[in-house]
Amino acid sequence: MSLSDLVLSIADNKQMLGLRYAEWATRAPSLEADIAAAAMGLDDLGHSRVLYGCLEPLGADPRAPDRESDPAKLRNLAYFDEPWTEWSQFVAANAILDTAFTVMIESCVSGSVEVLQHRLRKMLLEERYHFLHGRSWLRSGIDDAPLQLAWREAIEWFGPPDGETASLHGEGKLAMGPAELRGRLEEQLEMKAPRVEIQWKAWDPLRRRGTPGAIDAHTFGMLRGLEEKKYAPPTAAKQAAS
């Protein structure tokens, strides 16, 4: 795994987080929360574009053509595989996972790689409001199951204590390794992470997750533009086919 692999993981996760946020833009508990879901979705989709744009300057773009046909090649966490059915899932993702991605971005911005230092800095300003939103809703109390799952996936995503994230930290490319990232996340959220046993042998270092699976077919089709074709006028469909 390289720094490019890590950046691609952040990008794919932010893309999926943005899409899942956006799905709640008319389903949140209040009009303000609807608007916040839409705005945060747009932010994270924009952040993913910036992150994808960093892959070329980093020197090695790990995106292979099979990403177009196999959703399991996308590097999103299992938490984003299916649309959320409960507001608690939204809040746990907003508070724990969004903040975990922000902490990793902080680690990139404070690291030694110039392109990441410059291009990712603005994200931290926007993420401040995602954090305030997530932490406030978290404090109001949510179901325990999505919270536990989000913590587990965040800790898994930071990587094993002796893995590549730790190596990148050792090289100075990242300002924080897995232990520091977890500590920073706890500090930000003003709470301790639950005790979780991670089977690192089953962990996929590219997708940074311990379980197989992939995003749902509808979302994957939408990402590839296939859903749009369903609504194209017949002449356009014929032209596209020829």
Place this chain on the structure above:
Amino acid sequence: MTGYKRVSGDAVEYEVFARKARVDPLHLVGSVVAPDDDLAMAYARATYDEERWCEMAIVRKDNVISLWQPGEP
């Protein structure tokens, strides 16, 4: 409806102020309803960020001291 308030439960109303340039005064751009300051900041930014404001601030509506209002003598 006279006396209608958007506030319910623990949520309170906040007024949102912003300006586009340093030479402009802050002016009222709208309001949000939220149960605490953190969420009110997040909502204000999400709702009113379509303009390029150089400053945005919120204040709890019940902290505004009214001298008089429309319809009062």
